[in-house]
Amino acid sequence: MSLKIRLSRIIFFKLIQFIKFIKTPINKLKSTKIKSQRIYIIMPAGAGDMLMSLNSINFILKNCSQEIILLCCRNEVLKLAKLYFKKSKVFVYDDKTRFNNKDLVIVLSGPPQGLAYKLFISNCEFHGFVYDLKIRSSIVKSNRDDLIELNHIRRNNLIIEKLFKLSYQLEDIVLPPPIDAYLNKKFYSGKIKKIALYFPQEKKRKAFPYEKILNLFNKLSTQYEVYLIGFSMDSIDREFIERINNKYILWTDWEELLDILQNFDLIITIDSVVYHLCNSLNKKFIGLFGCTSHKAYKTYNSNCFHIDYSNPENPCYSGCLNSKRKGNRPLCNCNSRKSQSPCSIFNKIKEEDILSTLEIIKNT
DSSP, X not given: OOHHHHHHHHHHHHHHHHHHHHHSOXXXXXXXXXXXXXXXXXXXXXXXXXXXTHXXXXXXXXXXXXXXXXXXXXXXXXXXXXXXXXXXXXXXXXXXXXXXXXXXXXXXXXXXXXXXHHHHHHTOEEEEOSSSSSOEESSSOOOOOOGGGXXXXXXXXXXXXXXTTOXXXXXXXXXXXXXXXXXXOOOOOSSOOEEEEEOOOSSGGGOOOHHHHHHHHHHHTTTSEEEEEEETTSOOOHHHXXXXXXXXXXXXXXXXXXXXXXXXXXXXXXXXXXXXXXXXXXXXXXXXXXXSOGGGTXXXXXXXXXXXXXXXXSTTOOOSOOGGGTTOOOOOXXXXXXXXXXXXXXXXXXXXXXXXXXXXXXXX
């Protein structure tokens, strides 16, 4: 980030803080009670990030009497939020979204572009990640913590803890889905019989090589019933599906995916929304990490067995746990390659790593 941009952001927020200070009575500054007429919660942009904010959102819903509106920037997050918060008001955040000066806007990790200007012209109260990995707030003392190294769940919980002046920490967990998502749940018997593999190819940095998938599939199939699962809108190599005997299950919506995951004894997945849903369902599973670090997403009670080859010094690494890069993603030519070869980190993970981890799970 250039020095000019950094200076403009500092000046912008110092100006807002000054305006808020001269307009706010001293007794209001000392108050710990939120008095806004309406609370807007701007959800993270990605579905996985939204799942990591569930506990923070749940705390607000349980502890505030004001009208609370959840705003989502993307359709996939909108549908997932409506599943997890069926009794709440969930709407789309877009260019037409406006706030007034009696609103409180809480922004969770992963804010939309152009938000700062809307907050400025509305003169509303705000708290959270307005720009980057620094907590910005018009009502809470500025935060000096280096959030680049913090777990994503902890980031969101931290802004709620500061806003409500909590004397304790919220649990860094991914909450379970609503009870009706468990209606078709098959309870785990203790024996692993059915295994699902989730290796989408849309993001080259996270793509597990086809040949490794095939080798893993064939080795697992000698002892287990194995299926590859995928989203109906994702591209897939049809020839490859034939090579795994068409044992490929597609889902079209979140409810269908939850039902699929609950019908397998073990899931093997890359860093993806499936990883977070497995945490939400409290399943035993194996998570593969290369260009991101599991430390950024792990819940304190996770049943995941992580295989993590991430290294911030690797040119393909794009995770946030990297203070040297100050949150900026590296330039990696893997996405621009004409071939289907994924990033170098996932090429290091061997099928034997996964098989040996599976043996550990069987013996626990």
